[in-house]
Amino acid sequence: MSAQFVQAILLGGYYSLLAAGLAFMFSVMRLINLAHGSVVVLAAYLVWALSPEIGFMAAAAAAMVLCFALGGVVQVTILSRATGGGEALLPLLATFGLAVVLDNAMFSVLGADTRSLAPFVGDLSWASFELPGGIFVGRIAVYTLIAAIMVIGATELMLRRTALGHRIRAVSLDRSTAGLLGVDAARTAAIAAGIAFAMAALAGIAMGLRGAWSPYAGSAQLLFAFEAVVIGGIGSLWRVLAGGIVLALAQAIGALIHPQGFLIGGHLAFLLAVLVRARGLAVWAKLRGARG
């Protein structure tokens, strides 16, 4: 039982790494990127394709850089232009279109075979730590959790302490005022999108190391990421960590109840979180109404 608990927390680490990029993009650009999961899968394929040529570490770095660039390009060519039209729905629809294009292009080019990054990292893929109590945990799962904590910590620090972070927050608060104050809003938004895509790439590397994936794995990753974000709640990126762990625990409970209950448990936890949030908002509105 405690072993399952520990495993669920580690899986939660993966979910929060997945969710970090999505939450970052939502918090600074007010946009949910429906292609987030597809970018995760794309990055895994990039590492898979480049590793035999330049080695795993260089391939991982290259995938993150390439996805950063892709994020910038997508922001400039699709997201900014779709937002410019004054139609609030268009960016959302455009990112869905991008997800459809990426998923099906990857399927057409690379086929339906499942792939894994495990062969490129030698014995790391099965190495484990022994915790007190005789619980064995995979090293990759532990490193993924550490990576999630570091990514979230670094992003929070960047947003609060660096000039770039201040610019990103200024643009997300009020684009035109930030522009008046001399912030290049378009460039800042492109960098922010690039960061979100690079975070997705890191999650893709973790996904590839954890197990096998196929071209259409993106939508499942998007749902995990989104559920972690909603369960965690809006606010600091650290909430994503809690959301990811709660999601993984709900899935573990679901799997205990029914052999096919793993995903169902996660989805139900999401709906419950939405319900609680809606109730919370209603109670909050009533309290405010009573006061004012």
Add this chain to the structure above:
Amino acid sequence: MSAAPIRISRGGRASRGVLIGGVIAAFAIASLPWWLGIGAADRAVALLVYLLLAVSWNALAGYAGLVSIGQTAFFGLSAYAVIRLADAGVDPYLALAIVTTLVTALAWPLSRIMLSLSGGEFAIGMWVVSALAHLMVNLDPLIQGETGTSLIALNAYAFDARAATTLIVGVIATFGYLALLVAVLRRPTGAAISAIGDDEIAARSVGVDVLRAKRIVFVLAAAGAAAAGALWLASATTFQPRAYFGVHWTAYMIFMVLVGGLGRIEGAVIGAIVFFTIETLFGATGAWYLVGLGVTAIGFALLLPRGIWGALGPRIGADLIPTGFRVLDIDKTKKRGGT
């Protein structure tokens, strides 16, 4: 000097023409098997299903500003429920009607939870609902997981009679749904719904009950998707969960509405016809076909956000399906900027 009474138009010669044209189209589609042979019935039902999906998805996105990735929840659940009812001995065609009602009724309580989300959160939230419905249906031993099953009960009807009956039921459902939608949109509720699509905060500030209007559209859109799912099952007769809950249906809906024109019933109808034509010409050639649809949809979102009807409509200068109000005197005197 007293102001002349303002005359308001809620349609004109063009829209009466469309009404007559619609009735003729309904009869023409229903009689297709007599012209082109019974094989045409299946294709005609496909067109009706696309019409239902495009029009109902557009009602949600174009009028209420709610993008849903998960209308497949209603589409798939409804097909599944037909299988279940038919298995329990209910006549399959009666099951179509019962199921559409049941799934629509399910949408009302669901709307309470889902409409607390907005924008992208609502979009993926609906996707989660669809994924959950898909997993639940897979648990049913009758469905055997992804293997699926068939609507065996339809074998009680001879093949020709079945195809013709499905088509007639489909025509009644589709054109009935269109009429219902236009009727709702022409009522004061419809004006409230359109106001939300234009600017939700502004609508709220002039006293529109936004939540109520959104719930009505949510349920209406669910009804369209549910009717489409039941109809698709009656035509395809096989039920494999992935083929009904698959996200490719959402890609079709978004393609049809973006290409035809977001926010207008005319646009959704044009989009469905364009999609049907493309599909008939190129056949559903798998993944590259979907890549093409995705690229086209992005292209329309970026370059022609109001779609084909948005480009054509103003030139024709007609409200073919009038859901709004037009002040006639402004149309007659020359417009001097603004409206």
